[in-house]
Amino acid sequence: MKIDGTHYRSLWWNAERDVLEIIDQRWLPHDFRVIPVATMQDFADAIYEMRVRGAPLIGATAAYGMALAMREDPSDANMDAAWTFLEKTRPTAINLRWALDRCRAALRPLPQGERATAAHALAAEIADEDVEINRRIGAHGLEIIREIAAKKPAGEPVRLLTHCNAGWLATVDWGTATSPMYQAHEAGIPLHVWVDETRPRNQGALTAWELGSHGVPHTYITDNAGGHLMQHGLVDMVITGTDRTTRQGDVCNKIGTYLKALAARDNGVPFYVALPSPTIDWTVGDGVAEIPIEERNAREVTHIQGVTDEGGIGHVRVTPEGTEGGNPAFDVTPHRLVTGLITERGVCDASEEGLSGLFPEHAQAAE
Numbered sequence: 001m002k003i004d005g006t007h008y009r010s011l012w013w014n015a016e017r018d019v020l021e022i023i024d025q026r027w028l029p030h031d032f033r034v035i036p037v038a039t040m041q042d043f044a045d046a047i048y049e050m051r052v053r054g055a056p057l058i059g060a061t062a063a064y065g066m067a068l069a070m071r072e073d074p075s076d077a078n079m080d081a082a083w084t085f086l087e088k089t090r091p092t093a094i095n096l097r098w099a100l101d102r103c104r105a106a107l108r109p110l111p112q113g114e115r116a117t118a119a120h121a122l123a124a125e126i127a128d129e130d131v132e133i134n135r136r137i138g139a140h141g142l143e144i145i146r147e148i149a150a151k152k153p154a155g156e157p158v159r160l161l162t163h164c165n166a167g168w169l170a171t172v173d174w175g176t177a178t179s180p181m182y183q184a185h186e187a188g189i190p191l192h193v194w195v196d197e198t199r200p201r202n203q204g205a206l207t208a209w210e211l212g213s214h215g216v217p218h219t220y221i222t223d224n225a226g227g228h229l230m231q232h233g234l235v236d237m238v239i240t241g242t243d244r245t246t247r248q249g250d251v252c253n254k255i256g257t258y259l260k261a262l263a264a265r266d267n268g269v270p271f272y273v274a275l276p277s278p279t280i281d282w283t284v285g286d287g288v289a290e291i292p293i294e295e296r297n298a299r300e301v302t303h304i305q306g307v308t309d310e311g312g313i314g315h316v317r318v319t320p321e322g323t324e325g326g327n328p329a330f331d332v333t334p335h336r337l338v339t340g341l342i343t344e345r346g347v348c349d350a351s352e353e354g355l356s357g358l359f360p361e362h363a364q365a366a367e
């Protein structure tokens with residue numbers, strides 16, 4: 001997507017410098033910094049410290065990490081070591097393991113001399129596929145927005161609410177939850193997006209930055225405002241991303257998503273989840289019982305980052321000194337609260353039947 005008129009992906013291979021480059025998201029929306037990811041430690045740090053973030057982008061980054069590992073030492077032992085080293089960086093988003101598994105399965109049968117080139121090509125393929133998957137999610141989601149728009153008086157905006165950043169920054173391009181928004185905006189459908197701030201990391205500020213760059217009208221709101229807005233008829237549709245969706249359609253996403261789904265159900269607001277198929281974990285049924293929830297550093301809760309009056313980026317503590325913080329980073333929304341899953345192959349019910357109907361090949365393989 002575009003920043004000041006220039007098209008960017010969230011990561012790209014710089015052939016001249018022979019290195020992967022990423023947008024370092026820790027500084028957004030205040031500062032746009034591009035950094036190289038040149039060593040295996042850089043890759044692990046980039047994922048753990050959320051220089052890159054969002055389930056699909058974490059997966060694509062890990063694939064490039066595997067490519068670097070194969071360049072350094074294409075042995076089976078190093079392939080397994082790289083898998084383990086990268087996989088432990090973040091536990092919840094399944095795209096990380098999905099990408100590493102896909103790389104290992106493709107590279108293992110190859111002679112060692114071919115692995116570096118093949119791994120690099122595969123990482124680029126995974127990145128390109130992500131772009132196309134998200135473009136298609138947008139096309140299917142656009143139709144839902146179009147239907148809602150058709151029932152409103154002409155010119156009245158469709159009011160969407162989103163949580164976290166499931167935007168192009170969280171993927172390689174387009175975003176998942178934002179792709180329908182961008183495509184609806186391009187199609188001339190008037191929109192207004194309520195953007196949850198998404199404490200503690202304030203990914204909503206990334207979403208606001210993205211939407212602003214594309215001219216999509218939006219308002220940044222506190223995480224606690226959504227229920228109130230829904231009660232007053234100010235939200236037509238909720239659309240979020242997902243970090244892992246189980247085969248029965250339970251959705252694990254950024255902490256606070258579950259509360260939005262509860263409020264949506266209580267107020268009869270449709271709650272959709274944009275779901276690229278690599279984010280489905282076919283091995284898991286009950287998301288609440290089985291998905292590991294990342295517990296992040298308490299400092300992310302007790303402190304907050306922003307721009308100081310002097311213009312620098314700094315942190316301030318919001319709690320009394322010594323107060324303990326708790327920081328579960330994700331929660332699970334049970335499938336019964338999800339109106340539909342918007343995938344690259346179309347929209348389905350959040351159920352085993354719905355998902356296996358769209359992806360029969362995966363469902364059979366997981367049996």
Ligand SMILES: CSC[C@@H](O)[C@@H](O)C(=O)COP(=O)(O)O
Pocket residue numbers: 053054055056093163164165166167170171175176177203240241242243253254329
């Ligand atoms: C298309 S991104 C979907 C999810 O990955 C997104 O909603 C989310 O929860 C991201 O969490 P983050 O902790 O910022 O990596």
